[in-house]
Structure formats: structure tokens, C-alpha cells
Amino acid sequence: MGEASPIRFSATVSARMEDGVLVLTMDNPPVNAASADLRSGLLAAIRHASAEGEVRAVVLTGAGNTFVGGADIKEFGQPATEPILPDVVDAIEESGKLVVAAINGAALGGGLEIALACHRRIASGRASLGLPEVKLGIVPGAGGTQRLPRLIGVAKAVELIATGRNVSAGEALSLGIVDQVVEDDPLAAAIAAARNFAPQPLRRTGDLSVPAAEPGAVDKAIDKALSRARGREAPAEAVRLVTSTGDRSFAEGVADERATFLRLRDSDQGKALRQVFFAERAAAKVPGLEGVEPRKVHTVGVVGSGLMGSGIVVCALDAGYRVIVVEKTAEAVAKGLDRITGLLDRAVKSGRIDAEGRTERLQRLSVGSDIEEFAAADLVIEAVFDDLDVKTELFATLDGIVRPEVVLATNTSYLDPDAIAAATSRPERVCGLHFFSPAHVMRLVEVVRCAKTAPDVLATGVAVARRLKKLPVVCGVCEGFIGNRIFSAYRREAEFLVEDGAWPQEIDAAMEDYGFAMGPFAVFDLAGLEIAWARRKRQAATRDPSERYVEIADRLCEMGRFGQKTGRGWYDYANGKRTIDPEVTALIESCRKAKGIALRDVSSKEIVSRLLAAMAAEGDALLTEGIAERASDIDLVMINGYGFPAHRGGPMYVAKEGLLP
Numbered sequence: 001m002g003e004a005s006p007i008r009f010s011a012t013v014s015a016r017m018e019d020g021v022l023v024l025t026m027d028n029p030p031v032n033a034a035s036a037d038l039r040s041g042l043l044a045a046i047r048h049a050s051a052e053g054e055v056r057a058v059v060l061t062g063a064g065n066t067f068v069g070g071a072d073i074k075e076f077g078q079p080a081t082e083p084i085l086p087d088v089v090d091a092i093e094e095s096g097k098l099v100v101a102a103i104n105g106a107a108l109g110g111g112l113e114i115a116l117a118c119h120r121r122i123a124s125g126r127a128s129l130g131l132p133e134v135k136l137g138i139v140p141g142a143g144g145t146q147r148l149p150r151l152i153g154v155a156k157a158v159e160l161i162a163t164g165r166n167v168s169a170g171e172a173l174s175l176g177i178v179d180q181v182v183e184d185d186p187l188a189a190a191i192a193a194a195r196n197f198a199p200q201p202l203r204r205t206g207d208l209s210v211p212a213a214e215p216g217a218v219d220k221a222i223d224k225a226l227s228r229a230r231g232r233e234a235p236a237e238a239v240r241l242v243t244s245t246g247d248r249s250f251a252e253g254v255a256d257e258r259a260t261f262l263r264l265r266d267s268d269q270g271k272a273l274r275q276v277f278f279a280e281r282a283a284a285k286v287p288g289l290e291g292v293e294p295r296k297v298h299t300v301g302v303v304g305s306g307l308m309g310s311g312i313v314v315c316a317l318d319a320g321y322r323v324i325v326v327e328k329t330a331e332a333v334a335k336g337l338d339r340i341t342g343l344l345d346r347a348v349k350s351g352r353i354d355a356e357g358r359t360e361r362l363q364r365l366s367v368g369s370d371i372e373e374f375a376a377a378d379l380v381i382e383a384v385f386d387d388l389d390v391k392t393e394l395f396a397t398l399d400g401i402v403r404p405e406v407v408l409a410t411n412t413s414y415l416d417p418d419a420i421a422a423a424t425s426r427p428e429r430v431c432g433l434h435f436f437s438p439a440h441v442m443r444l445v446e447v448v449r450c451a452k453t454a455p456d457v458l459a460t461g462v463a464v465a466r467r468l469k470k471l472p473v474v475c476g477v478c479e480g481f482i483g484n485r486i487f488s489a490y491r492r493e494a495e496f497l498v499e500d501g502a503w504p505q506e507i508d509a510a511m512e513d514y515g516f517a518m519g520p521f522a523v524f525d526l527a528g529l530e531i532a533w534a535r536r537k538r539q540a541a542t543r544d545p546s547e548r549y550v551e552i553a554d555r556l557c558e559m560g561r562f563g564q565k566t567g568r569g570w571y572d573y574a575n576g577k578r579t580i581d582p583e584v585t586a587l588i589e590s591c592r593k594a595k596g597i598a599l600r601d602v603s604s605k606e607i608v609s610r611l612l613a614a615m616a617a618e619g620d621a622l623l624t625e626g627i628a629e630r631a632s633d634i635d636l637v638m639i640n641g642y643g644f645p646a647h648r649g650g651p652m653y654v655a656k657e658g659l660l661p
Contacts (some may be wrong), residue, residue, distance in 0.1 A: 010047070011563050013041025018057040021194045022049050022618055022647070023187070024121040029126035029261045031069030034110040036081040039088045042114075044349045046099070051620035057194035058095070060118060061102035061187050067127070068111025069098040073136070076265060076274060085110050085142040086258060093204050094119040102190035103127045103178065103622030110167065111176075113142040116151070119202045120193060121178040122186045130166030133261075134234040136277060137647060139272035141261030143206070146253040150208040151176050155217040156244035157242045162235040169391075208253075210246040218243065231366035231515040232647045233269055268659070270650030278641060279632035279650075286462060286474050287629065292455045294463035295407060298322060303394060305336025305367065308411065314343045315468045317361040318353075318440075325367040326376055337367045343440055351588055374401050380539035381409045381462060388415050393424040399424040407460050409433040410448075414480055415534060416452050431461045435470075435479060436641045443639035445470040446481050473637050476627040483637045485627075486618045486651070492530065493614035494520040499592055502602035504570045505580055510604040511611065517644025522578060523643075525569035528607040533557040552591050556584070605661045631656065 008014045012028040012035065024045050042060075049055040062068060062581050075081065092114065101107075101118040107129045110524050115121050115129070123129070127143075131144045139145060141162065145659045149157040150431050160167065172178045182189045229235040237260050245253055264270050299322040302313050311323070316323045325340075326334045344361060347353045368648065372381050381393055381400060393408060398408055402586050408430045421430035432448025445465040449458050458474065467474035475482045496509055508519020519524070533554060543549065556569065561584075563569035573580035592599060615638065622628040635650020644650055654660060 004649070008041075009050075010037045010041025012038040012117075013045055015045055017054070018191055018299070019195055020053045020054065021191050022058045024060050025063055026060070027063035029064065031106070032064070032066045032111070033072040034068050034085055034114070035072040036075070038068075038148065039083050039085055043083045043088045043091055044300060046088075046095055048096055049097050052627065055097060057098040057100065057197055059100045059102055059187070059190045059194050060092075061104050061190070062111075065105040065126075066111075067101070067103045067105055067107040068114055068399065068586060069106050070109030070111055070132075071141075073274065073277060077271075085113065089113055089117040089142045094282075095205055096158055096202075097608045098194055098202060099196045100190045100646060103129070103169075103184040104186060105507050106210050109133055109140070109144075110142055113140060113144045113147070116144065116147040116177075116205050119204065120179045120190075120437055121188045122182065123164065123172060124186045125169050125181055125183045126182075127169040127172070127186075128166045129169070129172045130164065131161050132164035132166065134162060134238055135164045135273065136231070137232070137267065137273035139236050139238045139261050141233055141258055141265075143254050145238060145257050147205040148177070148248055149242050149245045150205055153211045153217075154213050154242055154245065155221040157245075158218065158221040158239055159223055161242055161295075161380060162222075162227065162238040163556070168292070171224075191386060199401055201429050205231060206250045215598040230517065231513075231645065233267065237264065271646055271649040272519070272653060275632070275649050276635065276655055277644050279630075279636050280471065280629060283471070283473050283633055286458070288455055289459050289462070292459045293542065294460040295378070295456055297378040297460060297464055299324060299377050299379075300382075301326070301374040301380035301402075302383060303380065303398075304369075304383040305332070305337070305339060306383065308435060308439055309334060310339035310343060311437065311441070312383055312411070312435055313340050313365070314347075314440040315470070317344075317364060319467045319469070320364075321467075322364045323366070324373050326371050326483060327367070327369055328371060329606055330369060333367050333369050340365065340367070341364075357593060371397060372401055374398060375403070377402060377406060379407045379409065380459065381411060382433075383411045386412055386415060388419060389485075391415065391420050395420050395430070396423040398428065405429075407431065409461060411435055413484055416477065416479070417448055417476055421450050421452060427452040429457050431457050431459055432477075433465065436483075442641065443469075443471045444481060444483070444562045444643075445472050446475045446637065447472045448481060449476055449478065453638045460496055471636065471640055473633050475633070475637075476623075476625075478622070478625065482536040482622060482634055483641045486620065486634065486638060487642055488532075489525065489614045489618035490520060490611060493611050494551075495553060496548065497602060497607060497610060498552060498588060499550055499597055500602055501597075503588070503594075503605055504582075506602070506604070507607050507611075510607040513604065514608050515648055517643050521570040525563035525571055525573075528563045528565055529553060529557050529569055530562045550591075552588060554585055555591070609661045612651050612654055612660055615651035619652050619655075622634050 006016050013026055014024050030034055048549050049058045099118045100120045101115040105127055107115050112131055133139050133140050152528050183648040189226045199352040241257050296540040300316045300323045302309050303326055305325050305327055311321050327336050344358045367646045410417050410432050417432045421427035431452055432454045434446035436442035436444050447461040457589045462472045487552055489557050494507055504521040508522050511519040561568040564573050567573045571578045628634050629654035634652050638650055639646045
């Protein structure tokens with residue numbers, strides 16, 4: 001095969017010869033998924049290289065900005081199509097010709113497994129690498145749990161595989177996952193390395209010994225990984241597979257890994273997490289926004305720098321925006337700047353950004369008390385006290401300051417954004433951007449389509465949320481939008497359960513056993529009981545007197561028990577720990593007796609079933625009213641905003657699949 005003789009091994013794998021090096025390019029847009037066609041092409045190319053004497057070495061790279069983005073998830077649940085990825089990976093590692101991976105971008109899941117089987121790995125500085133399979137309820141299935149520990153040791157492999165964390169090219173180099181990092185295109189460096197390779201034994205990852213671990217390091221990594229698992233099977237299986245690498249042969253480990261992968265792939269948790277993956281793809285397709293371009297946003301204004309506002313500011317700074325923050329007083333300005341710099345300082349301490357990044361972010365930030373500064377903004381987000389008069393007055397003022405094309409967004413949780421928009425002369429430029437606290441941590445943003453929101457304004461809200469690395473879910477207008485409305489139904493049913501005979505601690509334990517990080521009453525205390533109390537008082541005049549209503553939470557608030565902030569709520573926090581309070585027990589018993597309720601034992605199964613059913617029923621109402629577009633959007637909101645365990649799939653998925661206990 002001559003220098004000018006290109007060859008195609010499949011629709012997604014092509015090659016060219018360059019001075020004795022067979023350069024293979026994988027091109028399967030948009031993410032170079034390891035589809036059956038790509039696997040077939042790779043295997044054919046490796047076999048060709050082995051048989052072709054003119055080929056001295058092979059270089060693998062991806063087209064575009066991705067090396068290989070992972071397995072083709074559409075094949076999950078389908079009959080296996082040959083060749084399977086483990087066979088392709090084994091062929092690469094066992095090749096008698098040097099194989100170099102030129103990792104030009106993301107190498108994730110099966111993509112990293114392909115790279116690990118190569119004899120040398122050279123990465124672009126912009127590459128990211130990882131084995132995120134546990135996020136889909138599975139483990140790597142093509143040798144990842146066996147090869148990675150041989151390169152970086154068991155402790156670090158446990159941490160990366162059991163959490164699914166991706167690493168940058170720089171971290172991959174320091175760990176030993178890659179051999180070299182180049183700032184730009186690694187292809188030239190890979191070709192040079194292949195061309196200049198001196199005859200010597202090939203470094204096959206599967207043949208390496210597992211490095212000795214520092215005392216205690218593995219146990220520490222295991223404890224940390226499993227503490228985050230909360231009922232998920234895949235992280236525990238990943239830990240088991242990785243930690244066994246030093247105790248058995250590579251072949252035995254790979255066989256166990258493959259069997260585990262197949263079992264988890266077909267498990268309820270695997271199916272649920274895959275539906276969450278597809279739900280995120282579906283949420284990105286917003287009806288009515290096809291072909292609509294968002295407005296240009298370079299400068300973001302934020303009104304208010306409290307806990308919510310400062311979190312939004314940090315997100316915007318991280319995303320590269322110039323940010324203008326306005327507070328009412330000089331004292332509030334100083335406090336707000338302290339909060340923002342404090343969050344940036346914590347990011348430096350954790351290693352998320354460096355000192356230079358902190359300085360650069362602060363150079364794009366201005367904090368002051370002159371609202372006229374928003375004349376330079378392209379988008380203004382309010383994060384002020386959730387009071388309708390306050391917000392409508394603010395929007396009327398902003399309407400006279402900002403340019404006509406500027407988008408105004410309200411972060412209200414419960415108030416009517418249409419009423420807020422009506423305070424402006426251009427209600428079509430108003431939308432809701434409902435962040436969740438803490439905004440710099442929580443991934444979810446409800447993007448609210450008001451009655452008069454223009455399509456390009458809604459598209460702007462979605463685009464900005466994505467740039468902030470958030471998960472935007474579009475919804476219509478109702479009190480509480482998707483999440484808080486369902487959470488209110490959850491709260492209501494939890495209180496019904498208390499009246500019926502279950503104790504708060506029993507309800508919390510049942511939901512935590514199901515997979516929630518915290519049960520409902522612990523969450524109520526954490527968030528503060530006074531917000532929901534104020535809402536109930538607003539609704540009192542219009543409440544149907546025939547509807548069941550539980551007064552226990554109102555009585556707690558009347559006693560000044562507002563939750564953790566006051567040291568007392570549904571629980572007592574006097575010693576800094578959550579403990580059962582006899583005063584609350586007596587109050588519950590008194591309220592039950594006053595209503596003449598015949599008490600009965602309420603099982604954990606009934607607790608979970610009733611709470612999930614209440615959430616799903618409210619979700620059905622949201623779909624009927626057109627507030628939510630899809631049942632899967634509701635699941636995403638509850639998983640990413642309210643701690644619903646992702647491996648359960650969400651309340652709508654549970655109800656649809658008949659998985660209620």
C-alpha cells in the first residue's frame with residue numbers, strides 16, 4: 001500500500017499511510033461512539049496492520065474534538081453485535097506492531113478502554129479521560145477495571161472508576177494514564193513517536209504488575225467511594241473488581257468484569273439510569289425552539305448577592321461571563337463581595353481553580369449599589385427576597401434602564417412570573433431562571449416559559465443555563481413550577497402519614513433506605529419550616545375546607561420551631577445532632593387525638609409507596625396542564641433538584657414501570 005493509497009476499513013474508520021505508520025481515524029459523529037461499525041473497522045485495521053509488512057506501527061485518533069466518547073448506548077438491551085469491544089481491545093493490545101493512541105479530545109468509557117490497550121498514549125492538553133460507566137449503573141466491560149489499576153494503582157483506580165470522575169489531560173499525565181501531553185494536536189507527536197520507536201518489547205498494559213499501595217490508601221479510597229453510593233450496585237461492584245486485580249490473573253479479572261458488566265446492564269438500576277441518560281437528551285429538545293437562535297450574552301447582571309445570588313455569580317464567572325452585581329447598600333455590597341470571594345477561595349482550596357483563575361474571575365466582576373450599571377448587561381437575573389411587590393418594583397425599574405433587547409430573568413420559587421413580567425413594558429423579554437440552592441453546586445435550572453416569553457428569550461435562558469454547566473428543564477407557569485409543586489405534594493403526603501401513625505424518624509429512615517440522602521422531615525428542617533408556613537397562610541383563604549389538612553407543621557412554627565436554624569424543628573438540634581424531641585412527639589399525639597384518628601402501624605413499604613405515588617400523581621397533573629412537556633423532564637427535576645435517587649429513575653419512571661413497592 002503506497003503513501004497515496006487511502007483505505008477505508010468501515011464507514012466510520014479510515015486510514016492513510018505516513019512513512020510506514022498506518023494512521024487510523026475514527027469518525028462517527030457526534031461523539032465517535034464505539035458502534036458496531038466502528039468496532040468492526042478498528043478490528044479489520046489492526047488485523048490488516050499485523051499482516052502488512054509495510055506497516056511498522058499504528059496510530060489511532062478521532063475526528064473532530066473526540067477520541068471516542070464511549071459505547072453506543074443505543075445498542076444496550078439489543079442482541080450483541082460482533083465484534084464486541086473486548087475483542088477489539090484485546091486485538092489492539094496483542095498486536096505485534098506498536099499502537100499509539102493520539103487522544104485528541106474526550107476518551108470516555110469504551111474510548112478510554114481502547115486507549116488503555118494501546119502501547120503508548122499521547123493526549124492533547126484539552127483532552128478529558130474517564131470511565132463514567134457507574135453513572136449508567138454498569139461497570140467498564142472491556143478491561144477498564146483491570147488495566148487502569150495496573151497503570152495508576154488500586155487506590156486511584158477505585159476513586160476514578162467507582163465515582164465515574166473524569167480527569168484532565170494534565171491529571172492523566174501525573175497519574176500515569178497517558179505518557180505525554182501536547183498543547184495542540186497530538187497526532188503529529190504520535191506519528192513521530194511511532195516512526196522513531198526503537199525495536200524493544202511492547203508495553204502491554206495487561207501484562208503489567210499492579211503497583212504496591214501505600215498502607216491505608218486503598219481502604220480510604222473504598223470508604224470514600226462507597227459512602228457516596230447510597231444503594232447503587234455499580235460502585236460496589238467496581239470496587240470489588242478493582243481491588244481484586246492483584247490477587248488473580250488478568251484473564252480471570254477480565255472475565256469477571258465482563259460477566260458483571262452484562263449482569264448490571266440488564267438490571268433494574270442499569271435500565272433506570274439509562275432512561276435518565278436519554279431523558280437528558282430529550283430535555284435538550286424544546287418544542288418551539290427548533291432553529292431559534294438565542295440572544296447574544298456577554299455580560300450578566302445579578303440583582304442581589306445573598307446565598308443564592310452569590311452562587312449564581314460564581315457560576316457566571318466560571319462560565320467566562322463578565323458579571324455586574326448590584327446591592328442596595330454599601331454594607332450589602334461588602335457582604336456580597338465577601339461571599340463571592342469566599343466561594344472562589346473555597347474553589348482554589350479544593351483545586352477546582354487555581355490562584356490565577358481566581359484573579360482572572362475577579363477582574364470580570366464588579367459589585368456596587370448603582371442599579372444604572374445594568375445598562376451594560378445583556379441578561380439580568382434577579383435573586384432578591386421572594387416577595388411579589390419587591391420583584392415587580394425591581395422589574396419596572398430595570399425595564400427603564402436596560403436596552404430593549406436585554407433579557408430579564410426572575411429566580412422566583414413560588415411567585416407568578418407572569419405578574420412580574422407584566423410590570424415591564426416588554427413582557428416578551430421576561431423568563432424564569434429558577435436556580436436551586438446552593439446555586440454554584442446544584443445542577444438543575446428550571447427555565448420558565450411565561451405567557452408572553454419570546455422564543456429567542458426562552459432559547460437564551462436555555463443557552464445560558466447550559467453555558468453555566470447546568471441542566472435546563474423548560475416548564476410552564478404554575479405555583480412552584482415542576483419541582484416545588486411536586487415537593488409540596490410530597491410534604492403533604494408525609495404529613496398525612498404522620499397523622500396516620502408513622503413517626504417522622506420512621507418516614508425519614510424509609511426514604512433514606514430507598515436511596516434518598518435525607519428523608520423529608522430532615523430536609524424540611526434543613527430548608528426551614530417558615531417558608532412553607534408562609535405559603536400555607538397565603539393559601540388559607542382559598543383552601544377547600546373539605547380537604548384534609550394537617551396542622552402539626554403550623555403548630556411547630558407557632559412555637560418558633562423553624563428547623564436547624566433555630567435549633568428546633570421536627571427534630572431537636574441542641575447538641576448539633578438530629579435527635580427525636582419528646583415535645584414534638586407529644587404534639588403529634590395531641591393532634592392525632594384531637595382528630596380522633598385511629599392509629600395503626602405504617603410499614604416502611606407503605607411509606608415509600610404512598611410518597612412515590614403522591615409525587616407521580618402530581619406529575620401527571622403537571623403533564624395534563626401542560627406545565628411539563630414530558631414525564632422524563634419531571635424525573636430529571638426530582639433527581640437533580642430534590643435528591644430523588646437516580647438509580648431508581650425518578651417518580652414518573654417508577655410509576656410507569658410498575659416499580660412502586
